[in-house]
Amino acid sequence: MTNFLQADLCVIGAGSGGLSVAAGAAQLGLKTLLLEKDRMGGDCLNYGCVPSKALLAAAHAAWHVQAGTDFGIAPATPTVDCSAVDFSKVHRHVHKVIAAIAPNDSVQRFSALGVKVIREAGRFIDDRTVATPSCRIRARRYVIATGSRPAIPPLPGLDTVDYLTNETIFDLEERPDHLIIIGGGPIGLEMAQAFRRLGSRVTVLALAFMEQDDPELAAVVLERLRREGIRLEGGIDITAIHKRNDRYDVCFSGNGQAQTITGSHLLVATGRKPNLDGLNLMAAEIKHSPSGITVGPDLRTSNKRVYALGDVTGGPQFTHKAGYDAGILIRRLAFGMFWTRTDYSALPRVTYTDPELAQVGLSEPAAREKYGDDFSRQIRILRWPYSENDRAQAERRTEGLIKVITSPKGHILGAGIAGAGAGELIQVWALAMSKKLKISALASMISPYPTLGEISKRAAGSFYTPSLFSTKTRKLVRLLSKLG
Incomplete structure (x- = not known):
């Protein structure tokens, strides 16, 4: 039989934003349900911020061993090609970090806080009811916090080969010989430097690099990446992707030339798209587009009972943005501060x-x-x-x-x-x-x-330099010195 559950709040998605809302609401006395069909902690813990920064930390450690020569300290063993890197141990380091943080996002912790966690997918069946395989839920308010996933572009031949994304690259236990990365944004460039410092050859292919950033500042980063031996190919069109004998051939054109690069691994890092599949938003009369769920500054959707936060709403896709959104919703839903609005003007x-x-x-x-x-x-x-x-x-x-x-x-x-x-x-x-x-x-x-x-x-x-050392200021100082 189908169970019928009632709650003050039902949160769909146990990523960083959803977890924050659920924890805050439950501790403040609201009867709270949390639905999660996959891993607790969402992308940030399992595939994003945590593993990527752990991998970068290992890469920086390898780099500092080599960089000691600048201070007159020679490495104990030659490390020009990072031959001293044991990549299987790097892999274990990354997953130890995930395991160390995971209890904070676990079912056990949230159950102890008073949240009823249901490890199933939820979908709207009408404007105020959500169904899972085992129950139907009627809540006073809903929060959609389903996050985002890698966006895969329709590149010629990409659908015929296997490839890595941020959801799979941290499972590698052997260092890539030559990693080809498609995408010139933060994920692509962070992984490029990490794997280069850990001993891989790396090529990055992109239409543009760091196009959301100030070009003067971006130039500092890109110049450093090139000096470290990362090949950056920008302003290109990918014309074909093939795999033969466990090697990837990526054909591209740019500056009037056609080229082919061959590598051992292929990472696609071309942005992200919101997780909307399976929510059945039309049944709940929730406006949305391929860019995400439409919300106002109050994070409310077109259905007055339903709010959405974080990546699923489109716009900046940061864990700290989802956390900020969660704080806004807690103030609105738990404390009745319905005048509270989001303001991303100071979002770093x-x-x-x-x-x-x-x-x-x-x-x-x-x-x-x-x-x-x-x-x-x-x-x-x-x-x-x-x-x-x-x-x-x-x-x-x-x-x-x-x-x-x-x-x-x-x-x-x-x-x-x-x-x-x-x-x-x-x-x-x-x-x-x-x-x-x-x-x-x-x-x-x-x-x-x-x-x-x-x-x-x-x-x-x-x-203040222009006015402080101006002719007018100097005259004033001379006058004051005479009066003194």
């Missing part, structure tokens, strides 16, 4: 290459597009290079710069950093923007010496 984004690239708010190209011919009067651009930072010099991490976009009156419109620790350094700028602080707040901040964080203070302080 990071590409975890080495050096990292982090941005928040407007980039220079976005500001130029927004202000057009009035750009030079409405915008000021502040820069400070890592090479002028004493900590960066001491650690030989002088590549990169910080770039800040402000109004003439010092309102912070955006910031971007390409360099060591950029993902950590961008947080002060995200805080400043979210709290509407002006550039003077960062310029007057006391920053410990020597730290990489000083680049933020120095960039902010440069806002």
Whole structure:
């Protein structure tokens, strides 16, 4: 017999956003159901943020062994081709990290918090009822948090071969001899550097590289990748993909030339698409498109009982964005703060290459597009290079710069950093923007010496350089000195 369940809240999807909503709602006394047909923790824990950063950590460790020569320290064994890397142990490291974090996202933990977890897929059968293979659910409110999955482009021949995505690449137990990556975004470039540093030859094929990022900052990262021996082929069209004798041939054209690259493994990293399949959204009268479920700033769908958050709504696809969305929904659903709305103007984004690239708010190209011919009067651009930072010099991490976009009156419109620790350094700028602080707040901040964080203070302080050392100011100083 079919079980009939009632609840205050039913969350569909146990990724980072869904878990946060379910945990918060249950602990605040709402009767909460959580549906998950696959792995608890979703993409972030199992296929995304956690395994990718664990792999990158191993790759950076291998790189630092070689980089010791810059400090007068020779490696104990030759490692130019990373021959000292035991890739099977790298694989175990990645999965040990997943296993260490998994209990936080487990059925047992959420059951202990008061959440009823149902390990089945859910689908709407009408505008207020969800069905699973074992039950029917009637909840006061629903939250769809089904996330996203790899988007596979219709490239010629791709459907005839097996290939890797972010959902399968972390299962490799042997190092690829030559990894071909299709896609020039964060996932593709992070994996390119990781596998190159672990000893693989790597080629990346893309229409464009880091096209969502400030070109001046992206150039810092791309130049580093090329220096490390990663082949980057941009502005190309893939014309054919074949597999023969366990080798992949990828044919492409660009700059009037046709070429073929042969590799041992193929990774497709061409973006993501929302997980909408099987939800039967039409039955619930929920508006959606191939880009995702349509929601307003309140995260409510066209069905007033149903909300959606995270990747499934389209737009920025970040774990921290889903977590932010979850916080908005908890305030609305548990505390009745129905005026609460999302505001992504201070949403940071990071590409975890080495050096990292982090941005928040407007980039220079976005500001130029927004202000057009009035750009030079409405915008000021502040820069400070890592090479002028004493900590960066001491650690030989002088590549990169910080770039800040402000109004003439010092309102912070955006910031971007390409360099060591950029993902950590961008947080002060995200805080400043979210709290509407002006550039003077960062310029007057006391920053410990020597730290990489000083680049933020120095960039902010440069806002005042033109007026501070102007002819008018010098005349004023001379006058005051005479009066003193």
